[in-house]
Amino acid sequence: QKEVEQDPGPLSVPEGAIVSLNCTYSNSAFQYFMWYRQYSRKGPELLMYTYSSGNKEDGRFTAQVDKSSKYISLFIRDSQPSDSATYLCAILNSGGYQKVTFGTGTKLQVIP
Amino acid sequence: NAGVTQTPKFQVLKTGQSMTLQCAQDMNHNSMYWYRQDPGMGLRLIYYSASEGTTDKGEVPNGYNVSRLNKREFSLRLESAAPSQTSVYFCASSGLGSYSTDTQYFGPGTRLTVL
Numbered sequence: 001q002k003e004v005e006q007d008p009g010p011l012s013v014p015e016g017a018i019v020s021l022n023c024t025y026s027n028s029a030f031q032y033f034m035w036y037r038q039y040s041r042k043g044p045e046l047l048m049y050t051y052s053s054g055n056k057e058d059g060r061f062t063a064q065v066d067k068s069s070k071y072i073s074l075f076i077r078d079s080q081p082s083d084s085a086t087y088l089c090a091i092l093n094s095g096g097y098q099k100v101t102f103g104t105g106t107k108l109q110v111i112p
Numbered sequence: 113n114a115g116v117t118q119t120p121k122f123q124v125l126k127t128g129q130s131m132t133l134q135c136a137q138d139m140n141h142n143s144m145y146w147y148r149q150d151p152g153m154g155l156r157l158i159y160y161s162a163s164e165g166t167t168d169k170g171e172v173p174n175g176y177n178v179s180r181l182n183k184r185e186f187s188l189r190l191e192s193a194a195p196s197q198t199s200v201y202f203c204a205s206s207g208l209g210s211y212s213t214d215t216q217y218f219g220p221g222t223r224l225t226v227l
Contacts, residue, residue, distance in 0.1 A: 004154075006154075008152065041221070042220060042221070043116070043202050043204075043218030043219050043220050043221055044155070044202070044218050045217075045218065046215045046216070046217075088154070088155070099157075100157075100216060102154045102155040102156075103154060104152060104153065104154035105154060
């Protein structure tokens with residue numbers, strides 16, 4: 001079993017839709033949860049991170065963590081064509097070095 | 113402030129050839145990383161350097177070597193390239209190293225094809 005599981009998609013939605021992206025993880029020692037966005041042929045860039053259960057908002061983006069279910073989500077409100085990218089969840093295990101385990105990514109396309 | 117830069121952007125090698133991928137960061141970060149990204153496999157850590165003068169193996173180190181030349185630069189060497197090393201390689205850096213939640217900043221990647 002992979003430490004982090006993520007549906008690869010692709011996910012195609014109309015402009016303005018609410019998008020839900022999800023990951024599950026297996027190691028309860030994981031403490032910090034991140035979402036990266038990766039445009040085609042570019043490096044990943046950090047969107048949001050959180051370390052507690054509950055919701056964290058940043059503009060149109062909301063990150064949600066449920067540690068009891070080992071489930072993390074990213075919601076995008078009023079999705080825009082510029083949101084078309086691959087979204088990777090990433091989890092940091094705070095032990096030793098900064099070991100980050102990445103999901104495989106979900107490819108999102110927002111259609112105008 | 114360029115962030116993390118990588119050279120070259122693209123490279124085609126023949127099996128058995130060697131090459132070095134270069135990475136530099138101008139953010140005064142302590143930690144640097146090399147990842148490879150393959151379809152369906154996500155990002156996998158090859159090697160990392162928690163601080164200048166130290167390097168350690170990640171998840172998939174076989175066939176690679178690294179050098180932390182100074183605080184700014186971290187290179188990845190393929191001694192004898194194999195088709196299985198065809199991938200996109202990303203360098204990343206982060207601020208404080210161990211026990212840190214600092215963001216990892218990624219470079220633009222090197223697309224490597226081994227024939």
